[in-house]
Structures are given as C-alpha cells and as structure tokens.
Amino acid sequence: MNLDSLYSNLTVKTKAKLVLVVLDGLGDLATKEQHFLTPLEAAKTPNLDALAKISAQGRMIPVAPGITPGSGPGHLGLFGYDPLEFQVGRGVIEALGLGLELKAGDVAARANFCTLDKKGIVTDRRAGRIETSVTEKLCALLSSKIKKIGDTQVIIKPGKGHRFVVIFRGKGLEGPLTDSDPNREGVAIPQSKPVNPKSAKQKKAAKLIADFYKAALPVIAKELPANGFLLRGIAHQPHIPIFEERYALKPACLAVYPMYKGLAQLVGMIKIEGPQTIAEQFERYIAEYDNYDYFFIHYKYTDMYGEDGNFEAKKKAIEEFDAALPILLKKRPDVLAITGDHSTPCAAKGHSWHPQPVLLNSALSGSDKLERFTETGANIGSLGIFESKYLIRLMQANARMFDKFGA
Amino acid sequence: MNLDSLYSNLTVKTKAKLVLVVLDGLGDLATKEQHFLTPLEAAKTPNLDALAKISAQGRMIPVAPGITPGSGPGHLGLFGYDPLEFQVGRGVIEALGLGLELKAGDVAARANFCTLDKKGIVTDRRAGRIETSVTEKLCALLSSKIKKIGDTQVIIKPGKGHRFVVIFRGKGLEGPLTDSDPNREGVAIPQSKPVNPKSAKQKKAAKLIADFYKAALPVIAKELPANGFLLRGIAHQPHIPIFEERYALKPACLAVYPMYKGLAQLVGMIKIEGPQTIAEQFERYIAEYDNYDYFFIHYKYTDMYGEDGNFEAKKKAIEEFDAALPILLKKRPDVLAITGDHSTPCAAKGHSWHPQPVLLNSALSGSDKLERFTETGANIGSLGIFESKYLIRLMQANARMFDKFGA
Numbered sequence: 001m002n003l004d005s006l007y008s009n010l011t012v013k014t015k016a017k018l019v020l021v022v023l024d025g026l027g028d029l030a031t032k033e034q035h036f037l038t039p040l041e042a043a044k045t046p047n048l049d050a051l052a053k054i055s056a057q058g059r060m061i062p063v064a065p066g067i068t069p070g071s072g073p074g075h076l077g078l079f080g081y082d083p084l085e086f087q088v089g090r091g092v093i094e095a096l097g098l099g100l101e102l103k104a105g106d107v108a109a110r111a112n113f114c115t116l117d118k119k120g121i122v123t124d125r126r127a128g129r130i131e132t133s134v135t136e137k138l139c140a141l142l143s144s145k146i147k148k149i150g151d152t153q154v155i156i157k158p159g160k161g162h163r164f165v166v167i168f169r170g171k172g173l174e175g176p177l178t179d180s181d182p183n184r185e186g187v188a189i190p191q192s193k194p195v196n197p198k199s200a201k202q203k204k205a206a207k208l209i210a211d212f213y214k215a216a217l218p219v220i221a222k223e224l225p226a227n228g229f230l231l232r233g234i235a236h237q238p239h240i241p242i243f244e245e246r247y248a249l250k251p252a253c254l255a256v257y258p259m260y261k262g263l264a265q266l267v268g269m270i271k272i273e274g275p276q277t278i279a280e281q282f283e284r285y286i287a288e289y290d291n292y293d294y295f296f297i298h299y300k301y302t303d304m305y306g307e308d309g310n311f312e313a314k315k316k317a318i319e320e321f322d323a324a325l326p327i328l329l330k331k332r333p334d335v336l337a338i339t340g341d342h343s344t345p346c347a348a349k350g351h352s353w354h355p356q357p358v359l360l361n362s363a364l365s366g367s368d369k370l371e372r373f374t375e376t377g378a379n380i381g382s383l384g385i386f387e388s389k390y391l392i393r394l395m396q397a398n399a400r401m402f403d404k405f406g407a
Numbered sequence: 408m409n410l411d412s413l414y415s416n417l418t419v420k421t422k423a424k425l426v427l428v429v430l431d432g433l434g435d436l437a438t439k440e441q442h443f444l445t446p447l448e449a450a451k452t453p454n455l456d457a458l459a460k461i462s463a464q465g466r467m468i469p470v471a472p473g474i475t476p477g478s479g480p481g482h483l484g485l486f487g488y489d490p491l492e493f494q495v496g497r498g499v500i501e502a503l504g505l506g507l508e509l510k511a512g513d514v515a516a517r518a519n520f521c522t523l524d525k526k527g528i529v530t531d532r533r534a535g536r537i538e539t540s541v542t543e544k545l546c547a548l549l550s551s552k553i554k555k556i557g558d559t560q561v562i563i564k565p566g567k568g569h570r571f572v573v574i575f576r577g578k579g580l581e582g583p584l585t586d587s588d589p590n591r592e593g594v595a596i597p598q599s600k601p602v603n604p605k606s607a608k609q610k611k612a613a614k615l616i617a618d619f620y621k622a623a624l625p626v627i628a629k630e631l632p633a634n635g636f637l638l639r640g641i642a643h644q645p646h647i648p649i650f651e652e653r654y655a656l657k658p659a660c661l662a663v664y665p666m667y668k669g670l671a672q673l674v675g676m677i678k679i680e681g682p683q684t685i686a687e688q689f690e691r692y693i694a695e696y697d698n699y700d701y702f703f704i705h706y707k708y709t710d711m712y713g714e715d716g717n718f719e720a721k722k723k724a725i726e727e728f729d730a731a732l733p734i735l736l737k738k739r740p741d742v743l744a745i746t747g748d749h750s751t752p753c754a755a756k757g758h759s760w761h762p763q764p765v766l767l768n769s770a771l772s773g774s775d776k777l778e779r780f781t782e783t784g785a786n787i788g789s790l791g792i793f794e795s796k797y798l799i800r801l802m803q804a805n806a807r808m809f810d811k812f813g814a
Contacts, residue, residue, distance in 0.1 A: 029773030032461060036774050059789070063812055064410055065797035066804030067417070070813035083813065084413065093814040233814070348771055351811055353804045354789070375789065376776060385791035 004246075006405070007393055013248045016334040016399035018294045019285070020078060020391075023321060024071075024260075025303030025344025027059075027356035027375060034311055039302075039346065040357070041374045042311075043318040047325040048338070048359075052373040056365040058383025059355035059375070060391060062342045068353045074341030075263045077388030079296070080247065081240060088266065089175055089235020095165045096262020098157050102237045107168045107175050107205050109234040113138065113226035114162075120188050120228075125181070126162050127226040138226055139164050145219045149211045166231065168208055174201030175235035177209065182230075189213070192234055209234070242268040243294075247396060252288060254281045255298035264296055278320065282327035289331050297328075303351075306344030314346060335362040335398045337391060338373070355385055362398035411653075413812070414800060420655045423741040423806035425701045426692070427485060427798075430728060431478075431667075432710030432751025434466075434763035434782060441718055446709075446753065447764070448781045449718075450725040454732040455745070455766070459780040463772040465790025466762035466782070467798060469749045475760045481748030482670045484795030486703075487654065488647060495673065496582055496642020502572045503669020505564050509644045514575045514582050514612050516641040520545065520633035521569075527595050527635075532588070533569050534633040545633055546571050552626045556618045573638065575615055581608030582642035584616065589637075596620070599641055616641070649675040650701075654803060659695060661688045662705035671703055685727065689734035696738050704735075710758075713751030721753060742769040742805045744798060745780070762792055769805035 028038040035042075062069040063083050072093045073083035091108035102108060113135060115124035139158040146154050152170030159165060177192040192209045194202030209231065220227050243251045253264035253271050261271050272288060275281040278299050285295050299321055305313035328336075339358035342351050357378035370377040383394070396402060435445040442449075469476040470490050479500045480490030498515035509515060520542060522531035546565040553561050559577030566572060584599040599616045601609030616638065627634055650658045660671030660678050668678050679695060682688040685706050692702050706728055712720035735743075746765035749758050764785035777784040790801070803809060 029771065030776060031773065036776055059791065064413070064800075065793060066800035066809060067413070068804070068809060068811045070811050073813040084410070088813065090814040345771065345773070347773075352771065353801075353809075354771075354773065355791070379775070379789050379791070380787045385793075 007396075007402070008246070010402040010405060011248050011396070012401055012403055014399055014401055016293070016401065017289065018249060018335045018395050018399055019297065019328070019333040019337070020295070020395070021297045021299070021328070021336070021338045022075070022078060023299050023302045023318070023338065023340050025306045025342060025351065026340030027343025027345070027352075027354050028306065028314070029345040029347050029354065030376070031347050034346075038375050039311055039314040040318055041372075041376065043315045043322065045318060045322040045372070047322045047329070048373045049371060051325075051361055052359060052370050052377070054367050055359045055361040055373070056383050057357065057359050057368050057370055057373060057378040057381030059378045059385045060339065060358050060388040061355050061385060062353075062388050066353050068351045069342050070351065071259055071341060072263060074388075075260065076267075078339070078341055078391060079243065079267050080389055080392035081267065082389050086238055086240050088238055090233025091165070091175070091235045092237055093259065093262070094159070094233065095157075095167055096266065097259035098159055098165055099258040099262070100155070100157055100165065100167060101265070102167070103169060104237060105169070105171070105173060107173045107234060107236045109166045109231040111164045111166050111229050111231050112162045113164075114228045114230050115225040116228035122182060122185050122187060122189060122228065122230070124225060125185060125230065130162050130226050132158065132160055134226065135159070135162055135164055138220060138223060142216055142219055146212070146215050149208055149215060152208055154212065162226070166212070168205065170208075172201050173205045173208070173236065174199060175205065177202060177206055177234040179234070180209065180213070180231040189228065189230065192231060205234070237266070240267055244268060247294070247392060248401065249294040250292050251294040251296065252292040253296045253298070254284055255296070256281070257298070257300050260298040260300075269296060279324040279327055282324055285328060286331050295333070302340065303344045306346055307350055309346045309349040311346045335360070335395045337395055339391070358383065358391065360394060360398065364398050364400075414803075414809070415653070417809040417812060418655050418803070419808055419810055421806055421808050423700070423808065424696065425656060425742045425802050425806055426704065426735070426740040426744070427702070427802070428704045428706070428735070428743070428745045429482070429485060430706050430709045430725070430745065430747050432713045432749060432758065433747030434750025434752070434761050435713065435721070436752040436754050436761065437783070438754050441753075445782050446718055446721040447725055448779075448783065450722045450729065452725065452729040452779070454729045454736070455780045456778060458732075458768055459766060459777050459784070461772075461774050462766050462768040462780070463775050463790050464764065464766050464777055464780065464785040464788030466785045466792045467746060467765050467795040468762050468792060469760070469795050473760050475758045476749050477758065478666055478748060479670060481795075482667065483674075485746070485748055485798060486650065486674050487796055487799035488674065489796050493645055493647055495645055497640025498572065498582070498642050499644055500666070500669070501566065501640065502564070502574055503673065504666035505566055505572055506665040506669070507562070507564055507572065507574060508672070509574070510576060511644060512576070512578070512580060514580045514641060514643045516573045516638040518571045518573050518636050518638050519569045520571075521635045521637050522632040523596075523635035529589060529592050529594060529596060529635065529637070531632060532592060532637065537569050537633050539565065539567055541633065542566070542569055542571055545627060545630060549623055549626055553619070553622050556615055556622060559615055561619065569633070573619070575612065577615075579608050580612045580615070580643065581606060582612065584609060584613055584641040586641070587616065587620070587638040596635065596637065599638060612641070644673070647674055651675060654701070654799060655808065656701040657699050658701040658703065659699040660703045660705070661691055662703070663688070664705070664707050667705040676703060686731040686734055689731055692735060693738050702740070709747065710751045713753055714757055716753045716756040718753045742767070742802045744802055746798070765790065765798065767801060767805065771805050771807075
C-alpha cells in the first residue's frame, strides 16, 4: 500500500494547532576552531533549553544520504512532499523568489544578460556583471516591446545584478527544456530543446522560446555589454497535491523572504504578509491563532550567516530567535516543531547534507531528558535519524490526527 | 527518480583523495565474559582515539536488519552497490578467492569431492575431508583429461581440503543453476537445472554441466574416497557498473587475500600487489597517493580471530592496526572512512548481522566529541545507523563531489 494513501486514510480532522518553525540552515558542525561547539551549542538559549527538557529530539535527512538540498527540496521535505518525487525547476524557484505568482501551466526560466560578439558568439556569460538598475531598465524595455508571442503571454521580471526571470503563460506548454546557456564562452547560444522529445507540449515550449529569442535579441542588439541573454532551468510549475487536502490542516505561511513565501504558495499555503522580524512573526501567529491549523514560520538569518561562514553572527541569530520564542509560547501550539530545512555549516560556507537537528514538543512528545536542543543532543534523541518528509506525519500523529492502523 | 541516477547527475570530479579502510569483521559484542567490553573497546588505540575526537561516527547495516552477509555482499555494500541488487554467486566468489580472473560470460561453480557407492549414491559429501594435496592431485588429473566440453573451455582449480572450483568459459552461457549437491547423503547426485527454465543460456549451461559429469566421473572412478564431486553456487559473473564511471573516482585495491582482491576486481578496481602487512599497505598508499583517487585498504585479521572466537587475538590485531595508522596519516586523505564489512563477534565465532561501527573523517565531517572509536560510541554518533551502501555517497559528499540538488 502506498504510504501517502495510508496516512490519508487514517487522517482525522482535529482542532489541534501545529507550528513548524524553520531556522533556515540551522544544522552545523563542531570543529576544533570553534572549540568543538556548533553555533547552536555556543549560543545562550534559555528558552530553547526549557523547551528541550520536555521535548523529543532527532535529526533529519533532507533528501538522501550525502545530498545537499537547495531551499526548494529542503522545504518541500518539511511540508511532507518527497523532494525526489516533487521536483521544482530552478526557473520556478527563481520566479517564486522574485515574488511572482505562478499559474498552473506556466513555464518559467532563469535568465541572465550576456555579451555577444558580431557573429553571435557569447563572449561574457554575465554581461560584465551589469548592475541591477541596468537589468531593470533592459527588462522594462523588453517588456514594453514583447507582451505576447503568438497567443502566449510573456512576463519579464528583473532580479539582482544581471539576472532576470521570464515566464511564458499560455496553453499547452510544459517543461523541462534544456538550457540555452552554453555554460562557457566562445560559442553561440544553443537552442533550448525538449528534455523529452516525445512531448508535444515541450516541443511547443521550445518553439516558443526560439521565437522569443527572434523577437527579443533585436530589441537589445545595441545595449552592449548586455546585447544577449541566456535561459536556464526552464520548467513548469509541477503538480503538487494541495496541503490542506493532503493533511486536513488549513495552513498559513509567516515568512519574510519571497522565496519561502513562494514555496509555501506552491503547496497552497496562505501567505500572511506584514511581519518583518521573528518577534513580529510570532506576534502575528498569536493574532491569527484561530484562523489556521498549521503555521509555517520561517527565519532566514541562520542560513545567511552560515553561508558567510560567520560563526558569531549565526550564534547571535539563534540567540535573537531564542529571545523572541516566549512570544510564540504565550499561546503554545498543540504541536511545535523547531528545525532547519538543511544544515548550513559555517565551515562549509553553504548548504550541506548533514542531517539537521529537530525538536518536537507536544503533550505526547515525551521528554528525551536532554538539557538543551543541540546537534549532539539530537543524535541521541528518541526520534532518531529520519527523512524530513516524515516530520509532518510525526506532527500529525502528535496532534492525534491518525486513527489506529488495523485492529 | 532513481537515487543512483540522482547521485550520478550531481557528481563532479574533484582532486580529493578518499580512503576506505576495512577492518574485516570489526564489529563485536560486549559480553559479561569480557567485562562488557568489545575487542575494539578493550584495545589500546591511541591513534584511533586521536582521530575519533575530530571525526563523525555511526553504525552500518550491511544488507538488511538481521541479515548476516558473506564477504561478497559485505564488500559490495561498502563499494556502494546494493547487495540485494548486485548478487554475486558463490561460485564466482570462490573463484575470485582462489585468485582466478573471471571473464565476462564465465560460469563458475564451487565444487567439492565426495564419495559415491557402486550405485552412485552419495555416501560422504566431503570425501572424508581429504587433504589439500589430494585435491590438488585430482584436479591436475581432471585438468589433464578434460580441457574442453564441446567448444567450452573448462578450468579446474583446487582450493583448501576437499574444495575446488570449476569455471566454464564459452559462448552463450549464463547462471544461476540449481546445485548438483543433494545437501544430504544417501541419494544420488541431482542434475543441475536452470533456475529460470525459459533461459536458453541457462539451459545450455545445464547441458554442459551434465556433459562435464559424463566426462569427469570416469576419470576419478577409482580414486576412492574421492570418486565423485558436487557443484554448488553455479553462477556467472554479474554485470556490475564500473566503479570509476559510477563514482568519478579512480580506484585502487590494497588487499593481501585473494578474495578481497577479487571483489575489488569485480567492480573494476586496480589491484596493487606486493604489500603483506598493514604497515606495508599504508606505505604503499603513500607511494601511490598521486596515482589514484580512492584506495580500498583491507585488513583481514580482525575477522579471522573473530571467527576463532579469540578475543585477545582480535584485540591485539586492532592494536597492531592502530600502531600502523600513523603511516597512513602522514599523508592524510581528504576523506577517510574506517569500518568493517560486517561484524564478526567473538561470541558468535562467525559473521553476524550486528551493524558495524564506522568512523568518518574529513574537513566537513565535524566532530561527534567522542573520545574513542567504539561500538558504543558509534551508537550515538551523528551518522546514525544507515545502510553500508550509502557510505561511499557520504564519502563523496565529504569530498564535495556533489552539486546542490535543486535551487
């Protein structure tokens, strides 16, 4: 029997409130340089400590052993969707990250301006890394000249530096297509092709992109060094089962950064806009407590400082989170999970594959008798090491949302 | 998505050096008789201790819970091949163990001499456990009389005691076939039959074996007590993806015993010949450092003394390994894994299913803050308990050989 069907068959609706707090990139490594302490271990976290004493802990594998996830797979796993089954193209993630609302059937591509010589050879894949303001001007120019290709709407939105996003909104389109980025200089722009040559929808999308190039290149022909562009990660919004139907939980997203709002939106969460700090996010949770069953609360800074390799700043970000935690606990949810979407070790200066620690608190979580919430403690917690995609199932179980299986 | 494809798609070649050290049968049990210490815990291991402080630990399930592996599945798992997917017949393992080089399409069988009465009934399945020298003489006799059956070459090679190996090298052959060993006395030698009756290649192999019996039995008819023979584990060399292509790592094998060289050869490792002691193996690793990316270094004695139930000798073997370890560490690889292929507890006097401890060291392994490398410590390490087949994926991840998955 399919496991998702089993969960679904056993699910009962309750009045329980579930909260998932994601400290992005929380997991880290103990290294000699930092006296064998992780940022979570080095931080002063009196509120997390108090919670740890009455909670269960464990570690979660985001995708598979050794696989480092991007934010997309990382969060899909936390939302209970197998990241290998539900793959989201980079174009889609980039579009979501820019705050664009994607519709079913949209094909999205990451794009960046490049430099072409007179023969059409790519001489600089990043157009000399032009400034955001230049990209904004060029995207406005392209948008004004190209609104449609045939009956397909074209949406062009600038990102940071030389990057932008193109969305094709029409009928009968599908990704993925191969990149029109040659990944090196000294060659012409390759054509985007269907990844599956038998797909009529991919063929139509490839034709559309070829036509888009024909229309767009003349518009920027004199805009050196940005007289060309490359497309990557050309994909359509995947079909993802709606969160509320799948889990019998009405979900809300309290995130600050567009990417995470976008990922939440992808599974059908409702975005609550406004809060800018973790304290404000927690306050808003209190205010919205009666309106939703499941709150996804996202905190970015642990990941950001991990990417910088800035141990002290990551530690401080955890301490700031801890200081705000009592606001959340004023109205303690029936089930509270605190974790990361992956590890971002300062020593790696980037995402990694190391299983992230997770803390789970409910009336039925039990206590692992650990004094603190740490990576080292999580190693010996009662939850063990498990795949992220099961976290929401454990949260549902702790909310008593599953009937007994079998007599 | 197939996980192997995912790993493959994300793999990037690097200059990292990876070393897998296999202390064969390392894992053991703490028993009252040995004051609740395993050999690894009882041994003095200052060098492993120092390494443990800056490494991650865990335990590995060789095949599946409760399954005791032979050396074949044990090592295939360590090399990253699912031992359930890639099954190597006993005939093949035995042939490799005798140092025979198998070619694609070869069908190999374990054989042993037996005693037949006048009616052809098996009266002793082991021919009174004749000595190796007798077996050698009989194999030479058979080899001199039977070089071919039809157009198929027959290779006969003696093993220890009453055991030998037969290889059929020809076209259009395939295993597996059923044993011609009745597994009990008092009955005649059964015919080998195709396991899959629809396979023409298996049928041809079965016919060949029947013909081989017709030719060979008369040759030894007067050699009592060894006037018959039984065949088991009749199988062909399986198709196994080549290690170097699968992992983008050029692999070398530093093993002393033929079986382990054979298993390494099966996946396409290059055998480095010469070294006889673990110190010599480590010295040779230093000498060959620039020539390969991945070194499989095999140490036999932990298993050997475990099989004997000799706790003191197993402990001493670990101490001798530890004493040699500084040679390896003179040129520390980017990623070092030290583990067993399975447990061989002294209390069991044989292989067992108990997950073996593993130590993983790299710049990104982090530290589990454990003072020693032991079974008990490995239980609470950050690697958790995982299937052996993922070890090489973790090693690759630690070598930064995987791109990020998704955006």
